[in-house]
Amino acid sequence: MTTIRGTALRYVxxxxxxxxxxxxxxELVAALSRLDFSVPGRPSKTVSDALRWEVGRGRVYPRGRGVYEPGEIPRGTEYRIEKRVEALREQARILNG
Known part of the structure; x- marks a missing residue:
């Protein structure tokens, strides 16, 4: 598994x-695992902390305790996120064999 944090984690x-x-x-922590990614520290806290930034930008909305849904993502930002995630997944595939 490849450990991700910061912008990479937020994008994924x-x-x-x-x-x-x-x-x-x-469910998000499980999805990260299926994509061969792990996060440092306590996964639930790390994920919640990362999503707080995205909530502030309107790209993610909180819907109750520990529940999130997608928000509005400008097309250019969505494209950048998709390309970055593709590159991260490729890098994880190479590192994990």
């Missing part, structure tokens, strides 16, 4: 939410 979480709709933090 936003990407997953945009593709899957409303998800809990536990």
């Amino acid at each position: 979480l936003t990407y997953v939410l945009a593709r899957n709709g409303r998800m809990t933090v536990a």
Whole structure:
């Protein structure tokens, strides 16, 4: 597994939410694992902290305790996120064999 943090983590979480709709933090952590990514520290806290930034930008909306859904993402930002996530997944595939 490849450990991600910061902008990379935020982008992957936003990407997953945009593709899957409303998800809990536990579901997001599981989705990260399926994509061969891990996060440092306590996963639920790390994910929640990363999503706080995206909530502030309107790209993610909180819907109750530990539940998030996708918000409005400008097309240019969405394109940048998709390309970054694709590159991260390719890098993870190479590193994890």
